[in-house]
Amino acid sequence: MTTLLLGGRVYSAAMPDATAVAISDGPYGVVSWLGADDVGRRQFPDARVVDLDGGFVTPAFVDAHVHVTATGLAAVGLDLRAATSRDDVLRLVGDYARRQPDGLVWGHGWDESRWPDPTPPTTADLDGLLGNRPAYLARVDVHSAAASTALRAGVPGLTAATGHHDQLPVTADAHHLVRAAARAALTTAQRREARVAALDLAARSGIAAVHECAGPDIGGVDDWRELRALPHGVEVLGYWGEAVASAATARELTDDLGVHGLAGDLFVDGALGSRTAWLAGEYADAPGCVGNAYLDGDAVEAHLDACTEARITAGFHVIGDAAVTAVVDALARVVERHGAPAVARCGHRLEHLEMVSEAQAALLGSWGVIASVQPNFDALWGGSDGMYARRLGPQRAGRLNPLALLASQGVPLAFGSDTPVTGMNPWESVRAATTHHTPGSALSARAAFAAATRGAWRAGGVRDGVAGTLAPGAPASYAVWDVPGGLGALEVAAPADTVARWSTDPRSRIPALPRLAPDAPLPVCRQTVHRGVTIHG
Structure with a gap:
């Protein structure tokens, strides 16, 4: 049986003008066709028809960093x-x-x-x-x-x-x-209620999958095992933040815990707000303080070396410039030992990566290291009067979260919320990336949306070329949205302070997205579907 959704608008680079999409039923739903309503009715006369009633269909989001x-x-x-x-x-x-x-x-x-x-x-x-x-x-x-x-x-x-x-x-x-x-001190019932509430919130937000960044100092092993065993429509990809020193230990740990890698919040340092991010120079508002180093260069290198040998994703929580330098230098030694292709095939990832230089970004891009970043950090703490400026001074603060720099150097981007640190609404992350406080650091809405969908699947090891898109053969993981102002309010936009790399003329057949200006109301999720199964709405 085929389900035909029509009467709306479909976000798809494969068919930018599509108003209808056909989904093949089965154990896993798959996108089988996109196009115009009348063509769809003729091509699938026996389909189950769903009237979108002006709804906007996009690939479902993936949150690449959650707790x-x-x-x-x-x-x-x-x-x-x-x-x-x-x-x-x-x-x-x-x-x-x-x-x-x-x-x-x-x-x-x-x-x-x-x-x-x-x-x-x-x-x-x-x-x-x-x-x-x-x-x-x-x-x-x-x-x-x-x-x-x-x-x-x-x-x-x-x-x-x-x-x-x-x-x-x-x-x-x-x-x-x-x-x-x-x-x-939390009871089993409290923990379960909390997990269900969080995953329900994800589904209501148009999110089909999340990357849980677990670890000994985050929720502990019991929390991860309980979460992994919880039945829910939102897919949970787990990462465990514990350092290892041998390939055998890496394999044993990932097999025992059932995680996708020894990455996520494996702390090299802390956070700028708490003055525990590891800096090369002192904090502007705390003379003599340079933050905390939880792993030294040797431990970072040993972990990367072990995971690369085992072909397992490694990664770290890394924010301060001294922490970034320690990780990049360790990566360089591992690349010298194993070769760049061996490193790239592991899909190593760095969480946050807030203080990275152009030279470091170029190296990370050449090694295929993924940046799992949180654009909402800039929205909350960026700007001349924000927390970053108070902690670091305006010059250093202006170089934080350089999304455009990372993208320009070929570093694959995946967006996450780090919830509960910031809200889970993925449109807020996309908007924050397009309205960066620092001139020249913003992304286009198209690139930001890709980082919150395709990029996040790729960061989770799904590299089939179609996950996170709506194209023939792609998994039927999608969300239906009510767009403020209706479908006529969709637009193709580029950051105001950069040169667009494609035409924003509607006739250019670039897929349009909702308006994401700071004062614009965001889309509201009507339905979320993951691999053909409705998980919300």
Whole structure:
């Protein structure tokens, strides 16, 4: 049986003017045809017809960097991203504690860099509000957290750990210890509710697959195993952030955990907001501080070498320029040993890659190393008055998240949200990439959309040439959207500060996308389908 969708608009480079698409039923749905409504009716007279009623059909999105359980905990619990001050955080915590009078208070998302008074919540603040109740409140970047005495008291070795402070939020090793204690206080039911909520949110957002960046210091092995066993229509591709030193260990670990690679959030450094990203020079707002190095060059090289020999994807969380240099230098040594083709076939990937030079980008492009990046970071923290400028000064901040540079040097791009750090709406990521704060760093909407669809599938090891597109033979993974202003509002646009590499004239047959200006309302997902199976709508 064939399903014929008509009466809308289909985003497809294979048929830019298509208003209809035919899907072949079977164990896995496949796109079998695209074209005009009347032709489709004649060609598939016995098809099941679905009237799109002006809907816009695109390939489903893939989020290339998520933390499913943490996202769900924020979605069903205490989300602090909207807090405007320390007092506002405490008000939200108090309201939540009254609604949920028992157990751990788990919150996420406060960001003091956006407050008029950048004073974070203290241990005394939480103790005065909650008494002897355990509380864990992660900063937005999840590289530091405020914690109550009741939670801290149950963490052996905390006071001796790097990053410990009695009153201020804990960072580095101290944060990892506190976070592990908070995770242990969650019940099985709480974790499952959170995961289902997060994956349901992904499906409602037009996302068919996510890359879970798991690891010992993220959610722990039990969290990953439980997520992997959870039945849900959204596909979960797992990466495990644990360093290895031999090919045999790499194979054993990936086989045991059922992950796609030893990559994702394998921390070389931390985050700029928490001042734990590893810098070559000191932070502008913290003299003498250069951040944290969690893996040295030798450990990075050993991991890359082992995974390359085992033909397994390796990768790292890498943000600061010193961290990027350590990884690129280690990659160069591994390329010298194994050859660039051997490195490229593994699909090694770097998460975030915020402070990369042109020379480094050229090397990464020549080695086929994938950049899994988060355009929303620039939207949140870029600009002359943003967190980046305060942490680094305007000159260094202006070089962060250079999307156009990476693309120009042939580095394959995959977009992710790093949810719960930023929101999961993929159109927000695409828009952020097209409206970059730094002149010359933005991408065209077409390139940004590709990074959130085809590029993200490629980063996950799917290199069949059609995944993430709507073309004959492609998997029927798609989303149907209501576009503000209707189909007539679709446009072909290029960044205002660059020369377009293709015509934006409608007659050029370049597929059009919704308007993505900063003030434009974004499309709303009506239906999400993954391999022919409806997972939302």
